[in-house]
Amino acid sequence: MAHGGNPIFNGKSFRGATQAPPVPQAPYGAPYGQQPYGQAPYGQQPYAQQGWGTQPQSMTDDQLRQMYAQPSAGPADTGRMTFDDVIMKTAACLGAVLVGAAITLTVGLSLASMLMIVGALGGFVLALVNTFKKQPSPALILAYAALEGLFLGGLTRILDTQFPGVGLQAVIGTLSVFAVTLLLFKSGKVRATPRAMRFFMIAIIGYAVFSLVNMVLVWTGAVQEPFGLRTSVEIFGIPLGVFIGLLAIGLAAFSLIMDFTSIEEGVRNGAPQRFSWTAAFGLTVTLVWLYVEIIRLLAILRGND
Template sequence: MRTKLLNPYFKKISDEHNISGKPASYGSIAIKVLFFLLLTGAGVCAYVFNVVPEEYINYALIGAGVITMITSLINFFNPKGTPIFGSLFCIAEGFLVGWLCQVYSVFYYGVVPIAIGVTFVVILVMLFLYATRIIKVGQRFRAVVSTLFLTSFILYGLVFVSSFFTNAITSLVWGNSGFGIAISAGALLLAALNLVVDYDNIAQCVKNKYSNRYEWSLAFGLVMTIILIFIRVLRLLSKIMSKGND
């Protein structure tokens, strides 16, 4: 019996039960993950090195945001288009990440390279914990992580809405207080646990010999989680640095 995959991009693969053609492999998925990461890096460089003229930068950021939303939806409903639309997503998302990195760098010197290093460590640690089965991914684990992950996004949305009426909640959540740091640490831990689920999703797809036509979707889903982890590491480090400067 096949394991259900709870990451939206991976769950669609499980539901379709397509095992025709050459089966997916770890090596091929890893190459595609690297490809998407390189495209994300290209997007970052496009912002950092001012590829877009300064007078058009705000329009470019808005456009990049729109592209990420549209392409992520297309990738979900049409996995066959992931090689193209996943690539567009990564470039646009990289552009946004480049802007975010520059903003944080202005206020917290050295935070970006530290965040990159921490993200790399998180990836390796969670891979080790999964490979050694210190963390075992079962249906209950998947359900809990999936529920908490969705709940966190809903809560972040509610906090954002509340910012239009009062700053009390946003200051508490986004600030550098002990509670704010704990919230960011919890969000990072949750993203890291989701990474373990992604590892297992890929392992299940390879084990069950799903078609290699889905390797792009597998790689794309994993890269999305890695980008999220980097952003949450960046936020956590900025709060810690800000707390140290008080």
């Protein structure tokens, strides 16, 4: 797999790589290093032409000193992904999320509910498109972020009406989990090891199956509670949604660890600069998921008071 097996770049094509020119070979029958008759030997220049050690006539001594005194080209100069690129692209995506959320937070409640559905469906479609697209598209990634903003704004508007202040609490909780996860990753105490990855895959499949079953039960009216099995089932007097929510938040936090690992490997292995958009997209998806799980958990806790 190209670039050290970085999961962000699976299936991506890397263009622009060049190979070193082949070593000049002597013609058949000629001794090694000898050129055909009338041509200069290998490594020598023809008569009256400049050799390797000859100073070009068009450059002065000062120009040569300035040229050799310049620092080596960094990743940004060679078109490679950097941490700054990922930070800037992620900030752009989160800015698009905030714009979309601001729209649904300022319009009427009925219109906000409709925009929330549009954002949820449109964001889901663009999430699939961006996930399976081999080359990242900044326009599609920003469009996904804006649609997710519509969804998050509408969801926050509805829940905040029932439980005042829950939206601000969810924002603080999301930022707190992100900061703690980043610090743990930077300290090296938490890593995406193969064993942790296997546990993550098993847990995420189980969570996806539960969410799908719960959604079907709510849509068909089999369960009357707004959060379905999350609030209709209790364990020792605690809603099932509390345990499920804590598990989902833990999965989202580990997904952040996976995102950080992919970004680190991409920068270290010299991934093309355009894939900083892919890294930003991955972080945006995880942060949206984390926010949804936190605000739903807070709503369940507030509703159980």
